[in-house]
Amino acid sequence: MENRGTWKLLLYISLGILLSGCSMVKSPSELIESPQPQDVKKIKLQHKLNQLLPSEIEFMTAKQGATNQSIFMRDINGDGKQEAFILYRSLKGNQQVQLLVLQESKEDWTELSAIETNYHTLDYFSLQDLDSDGVMEMVIGLGGATDFETEKQLVIYKWDTKGLKKEIEQSFDEIDIADYDGDEKKDVLLINGKRRESFTAEMFYYQKGELRSRSVISLNSFSFHEKIVSGKLNDGHKALFIDSAIGVHSMLTEIIAFDNGELVNVGDENGGITYKDYPLYSKDINGDGVTDVGGMYIPKGWEDTEFSQIPFIEFYSTYSIDGASKKVEERFTDRVRRFYIKIPSAWHGKVTIEEIQNGIQLISISNEQLVFEVKWASEKSWDSSKKVLKETKDTIFYSDMKENQTFPFDQFHLLENEF
Numbered sequence: 370m371e372n373r374g375t376w377k378l379l380l381y382i383s384l385g386i387l388l389s390g391c392s393m394v395k396s397p398s399e400l401i402e403s404p405q406p407q408d409v410k411k412i413k414l415q416h417k418l419n420q421l422l423p424s425e426i427e428f429m430t431a432k433q434g435a436t437n438q439s440i441f442m443r444d445i446n447g448d449g450k451q452e453a454f455i456l457y458r459s460l461k462g463n464q465q466v467q468l469l470v471l472q473e474s475k476e477d478w479t480e481l482s483a484i485e486t487n488y489h490t491l492d493y494f495s496l497q498d499l500d501s502d503g504v505m506e507m508v509i510g511l512g513g514a515t516d517f518e519t520e521k522q523l524v525i526y527k528w529d530t531k532g533l534k535k536e537i538e539q540s541f542d543e544i545d546i547a548d549y550d551g552d553e554k555k556d557v558l559l560i561n562g563k564r565r566e567s568f569t570a571e572m573f574y575y576q577k578g579e580l581r582s583r584s585v586i587s588l589n590s591f592s593f594h595e596k597i598v599s600g601k602l603n604d605g606h607k608a609l610f611i612d613s614a615i616g617v618h619s620m621l622t623e624i625i626a627f628d629n630g631e632l633v634n635v636g637d638e639n640g641g642i643t644y645k646d647y648p649l650y651s652k653d654i655n656g657d658g659v660t661d662v663g664g665m666y667i668p669k670g671w672e673d674t675e676f677s678q679i680p681f682i683e684f685y686s687t688y689s690i691d692g693a694s695k696k697v698e699e700r701f702t703d704r705v706r707r708f709y710i711k712i713p714s715a716w717h718g719k720v721t722i723e724e725i726q727n728g729i730q731l732i733s734i735s736n737e738q739l740v741f742e743v744k745w746a747s748e749k750s751w752d753s754s755k756k757v758l759k760e761t762k763d764t765i766f767y768s769d770m771k772e773n774q775t776f777p778f779d780q781f782h783l784l785e786n787e788f
Contacts, residue, residue, distance in 0.1 A: 600660025
């Protein structure tokens with residue numbers, strides 16, 4: 370094929386980025402000049418894929434997952450030979466998700482399975498030893514769009530000497546695989562249901578080719594699940610944090626954990642549902658290994674302001690299994706100008722926001738004194754005598770005020786993706 374040479378070069382480069390468990394390839398020329406043993410393995414895999422795959426393809430990565438990978442290499446059954454799992458779709462024809470599975474042999478890679486699915490989106494992919502028998506199962510979540518939303522199908526394949534054997538196929542909306550009950554075995558937590566009717570979170574264990582239910586709990590049925598985070602509560606319990614859109618612009622977070630033999634919906638008196646007026650996703654905000662849940666409140670004096678003009682103060686809290694929460698951070702965030710001001714704990718709930726020309730001030734509620742200020746200007750209009758807080762390529766953030774020692778200038782930050 371006329372595109373074969375170009376495609377071969379692109380694949381050669383991409384393998385160094387996409388392969389799981391392998392060192393990153395610096396460049397094709399470096400590989401050719403002095404290949405290392407692992408690089409030789411990748412070179413052989415590249416040649417095999419060049420033979421087996423069509424010329425016009427697109428590698429696919431799962432929407433869920435911590436790694437942005439399309440090619441996975443694992444020793445599935447512990448026999449010392451690696452298997453390669455390649456996820457892709459053809460750019461011609463029906464463009465459905467396809468999977469190619471190869472096994473390492475002495476001199477080459479041997480094709481074991483070639484699966485063409487009936488779905489166009491890849492939602493989840495994982496290789497897991499679900500039943501602790503020393504052999505990994507392949508778990509894949511696939512999606513196909515209807516008129517209103519995506520219908521998803523979960524498929525679990527078991528490894529045998531001839532390749533992959535399909536054992537389970539069922540509908541799902543979201544999935545997490547982790548040890549929720551602390552027995553050092555993997556649990557499968559599935560969110561499933563029909564929007565506006567019923568949604569559940571159900572925990573399964575995998576045994577003899579079946580998913581067997583352990584516990585189930587109801588969820589909000591009007592939510593559109595946007596992001597799930599597998600994390601920890603502040604007391605060490607494993608939990609799933611489900612951030613969902615609800616209504617026109619609001620968001621809710623549901624926290625699912627396992628306690629005393631059953632799933633529980635962790636949270637406040639509203640049944641474990643934490644509402645916020647705008648999207649604010651769960652994450653480990655302070656890097657302590659505990660997942661924090663976002664919230665927001667209206668600063669004093671802004672209660673009667675048009676909703677879209679309110680400068681909300683955001684906060685993040687941790688939860689324990691009994692539902693008790695602890696605030697760990699407050700901040701004011703300006704997403705238009707890409708910065709935030711982290712509010713010291715001594716000032717939590719004690720400041721309000723005042724907008725000024727080309728700037729923001731934080732004012733003490735108790736005595737109406739200025740405690741923090743940030744202004745912004747272009748480089749052309751910049752007065753170099755001012756205190757610079759941060760700079761971007763086109764904006765200088767500064768302050769006219771004298772630094773308040775209880776609210777220092779280093780509380781000002783650019784958003785992480787500013788650059």
